Every structure is written in structure tokens, then in C-alpha cells.
Amino acid sequence: MLWTLSGCQPAAAQPTAGPPAPAVRVVPVVMHDVVDFEHFTGRTDATESVEIKARVTGYLMEIGFKPGDEVKAGQMLFKVDPRRYQAELDRDNSQVLMSQARLKLADADMLRASDIIVKNPGALSKQDADRYTSAQAEAMASLKSAQAMVEMAKLNLGFTDVVAPITGQVGRNLMTVGNLIVQDETMLTTIVSEDPIFAYFDVDERTMLRLNQGVRDGKFKNTHEVEIRFGLANEQDRYPHVGKLDFVNNRINASTGTLQMRAVIPNPVPPSGGPRLLTPGLFLRVRLAVGDSQKGLVIPQTAIGSDQSRKFIQVVTKENKVEYRPIKAGPIQPDGRQLVEPIPVMRDEHGVRPALDSEKGEDSIKEGDSVIVSGMQRVRAGDVVQPHPYVPLVAK
Numbered sequence: 552m553l554w555t556l557s558g559c560q561p562a563a564a565q566p567t568a569g570p571p572a573p574a575v576r577v578v579p580v581v582m583h584d585v586v587d588f589e590h591f592t593g594r595t596d597a598t599e600s601v602e603i604k605a606r607v608t609g610y611l612m613e614i615g616f617k618p619g620d621e622v623k624a625g626q627m628l629f630k631v632d633p634r635r636y637q638a639e640l641d642r643d644n645s646q647v648l649m650s651q652a653r654l655k656l657a658d659a660d661m662l663r664a665s666d667i668i669v670k671n672p673g674a675l676s677k678q679d680a681d682r683y684t685s686a687q688a689e690a691m692a693s694l695k696s697a698q699a700m701v702e703m704a705k706l707n708l709g710f711t712d713v714v715a716p717i718t719g720q721v722g723r724n725l726m727t728v729g730n731l732i733v734q735d736e737t738m739l740t741t742i743v744s745e746d747p748i749f750a751y752f753d754v755d756e757r758t759m760l761r762l763n764q765g766v767r768d769g770k771f772k773n774t775h776e777v778e779i780r781f782g783l784a785n786e787q788d789r790y791p792h793v794g795k796l797d798f799v800n801n802r803i804n805a806s807t808g809t810l811q812m813r814a815v816i817p818n819p820v821p822p823s824g825g826p827r828l829l830t831p832g833l834f835l836r837v838r839l840a841v842g843d844s845q846k847g848l849v850i851p852q853t854a855i856g857s858d859q860s861r862k863f864i865q866v867v868t869k870e871n872k873v874e875y876r877p878i879k880a881g882p883i884q885p886d887g888r889q890l891v892e893p894i895p896v897m898r899d900e901h902g903v904r905p906a907l908d909s910e911k912g913e914d915s916i917k918e919g920d921s922v923i924v925s926g927m928q929r930v931r932a933g934d935v936v937q938p939h940p941y942v943p944l945v946a947k
Contacts, residue, residue: 576925576941585847588882593752597743606710618723629713640704650694657690719744753809
């Protein structure tokens with residue numbers, strides 16, 4: 552007896568669809584006006600900085616500021632006990648009066664001696680005449696000495712008011728009322744100017760030579776015309792502030808191979824009030840333009856990957872396949888995009904590789920290529936992808 556087991560036969564295998572191609576965001580490589588920049592780090596410093604010390608010795612009686620205040624040139628900061636110096640001035644004024652009296656007597660004696668000589672020649676000996684002349688000269692010298700002592704006493708009395716020599720921000724008071732202040736020794740406080748402010752940074756020899764060549768080629772009248780832009784530590788990848796180069800050191804540091812430069816940066820009080828933007832000692836990121844505007848290929852920074860010591864991009868071909876393309880990365884541009892330069896490449900059965908010195912090759916990147924900017928971590932060379940235009944988010 553035969554049994555038909557038709558219901559137990561396995562069904563024919565149905566073809567199953569593979570996973571969908573991964574989606575990626577792409578942007579076209581564009582030709583744009585670019586400027587060659589070099590980037591450095593620097594520090595701010597005050598254009599003027601003063602250590603405040605008293606010019607007279609005495610006990611501190613008064614402090615005329617609050618730590619951190621902005622003070623004006625001539626403003627009283629400290630007051631040293633003036634009574635001793637007032638007494639010295641009074642004493643020296645008395646010496647002037649005494650010297651004036653002696654000079655008056657000497658002048659009168661000299662006048663009488665002159666009358667005697669005129670009316671009775673020979674009545675006064677030569678020795679007596681010399682004595683009268685000497686007494687008059689001595690009285691005159693004594694008066695001048697006393698007057699000089701008065702001027703010195705006035706200076707010392709004036710120095711009991713320790714005033715700000717410059718306009719700027721004052722530090723904290725290093726001495727309190729009641730302490731003995733020693734002339735030219737005791738540090739009282741410091742003042743730094745605030746507007747403008749200096750920025751010091753070191754450039755390499757190659758950059759210095761390019762700047763000098765720009766001057767010789769007539770791009771700049773001199774290096775003082777070079778504009779710099781800078782950003783603060785909290786302004787990553789941005790250079791919103793402007794300064795002017797005003798000083799280049801006269802020799803290269805042989806141990807580092809760098810040359811110190813300095814820029815002047817305006818540092819006004821903000822229109823809305825509050826503290827100034829910069830303070831001395833602040834870290835800066837400096838961007839220095841060292842070339843003319845020229846055409847170049849630019850792409851977003853996020854499209855550039857690193858493979859050991861080489862930079863690369865991933866390009867989507869017309870067949871929607873991913874290709875690895877090595878490139879040379881240039882300076883970051885003000886709009887955040889980065890200049891890229893092609894390098895010669897060759898194609899073989901394994902894909903794209905850098906060309907050897909003996910091979911001509913083709914450019915690794917050209918205008919119009921579609922470069923992956925989002926999703927590049929999920930794909931490899933040779934993968935088929937679904938490219939979609941990249942639309943950057945706009946902050947509201």
C-alpha cells in the first residue's frame with residue numbers, strides 16, 4: 552500500500568532580498584576663492600605694565616582704590632604719613648629766610664664798601680674788599696642751597712601721595728594701612744593697561760620667509776600691514792577678532808627656529824558694559840594670512856578622515872559605489888570648510904592607490920565629486936550606498 556506524502560515535501564526555496572544599501576550624506580566638491588593661512592598659538596600682554604612703589608619711607612595711612620578697579624593716570628592710590636615731610640619743608644623754608652637775610656646784609660656791606668672805595672680811594676684795603684665780595688657770594692650760594700632743599704622737601708611731601716602713572720586696571724593692594732613702607736623697595740600693587748593690548752606669538756622660519764617674499768613682491772608695503780585674526784579658548788575653530796601686526800623681532804631663536812611677532816588688538820569696554828574681552832596672559836589661537844586669494848577645492852572638514860599619516864576622503868561614484876581617495880589637506884577657511892589638494896592616484900584591481908613617482912596617475916579629487924560627510928564610518932571602499940544631499944542644520 553502506497554502512501555502519498557505530498558504535504559510533507561519541502562517548499563521550493565524563495566529568493567530573499569539582501570539588506571538595503573546604507574544611506575550616506577554627500578556634498579559636491581566646489582571650487583572657491585581661498586586664502587593660505589598659517590595657524591599659531593600666542594599670549595596676550597599689556598602694552599604698559601607698572602610696579603607701584605613709594606618714593607618715600609613712612610607708614611601707610613590710606614588706600615584710595617578697590618582691588619581690580621580701573622584707575623586713571625594721576626589718581627591717588629596710597630597715602631604715606633606726610634607729617635615728617637611737612638616738618639622738613641617748614642624747616643627748609645626757614646633756612647631760605649635766614650639765607651635771604653644773610654644775603655641782604657652781605658649786599659648792604661658790599662654797597663657801603665663800594666661807596667668808600669669811590670669816595671676815598673685807598674681807605675679800604677684789598678683784603679677787606681675781597682672779604683666783602685666773598686661774603687656776598689657765600690650768602691648767595693647759601694640761599695640757592697636752601698631753595699634747592701625746599702624743592703626737595705616739596706617733592707618728598709608730594710611723593711607721600713602715591714599716584715597711578717598710567718591708566719589701566721590695578722591689582723590688589725599688597726600692603727595694608729599701618730605698615731611701614733620703605734622707599735623704592737616695598738611693592739604696593741601693579742597696574743596694567745587694557746586698551747589696546749599686545750598679542751605675542753612665534754612663527755616658523757618658513758612662514759617668515761613667505762611674509763618677507765610678499766613684501767618684496769609688493770603684496771604688502773611692510774609686515775605691519777599684515778592682518779591677523781584670533782580666537783579665544785572658548786571659540787574653537789573660529790577667529791572672530793582682528794588685530795594688526797606691529798612688531799617682528801630682529802633675530803630667530805636658534806633653539807626653536809622661530810621668530811617672535813607681536814600684534815596690537817583693540818580692547819574697548821563692550822557697549823553693553825561688563826569686563827573687556829581680553830586680559831594680559833590670555834591664551835590665543837592666531838591665524839595669519841600669508842598669501843593672496845586664489846581658486847581652490849574646498850569641502851567640509853567632517854568629510855576628511857585620517858589613515859595613519861595620510862588624509863583621505865570617500866567619494867561616491869556614478870554607480871553609487873564608495874571609493875577611497877587620498878588627498879592633501881590645506882588650511883581651514885573662514886567659513887569652516889577646508890582646502891584640499893589632489894594627489895596623483897592609480898587604479899588597479901584593488902581600487903585606488905597613490906601613484907608612484909614613476910607613474911603619472913590622475914587627480915584624486917576634482918570639482919563636482921560627491922564626497923561623503925555623514926555615515927562614512929558605516930561604509931568601506933567598494934560598498935554600494937544610497938547617497939542623499941547633505942543639508943547642514945541652521946541654528947534658530
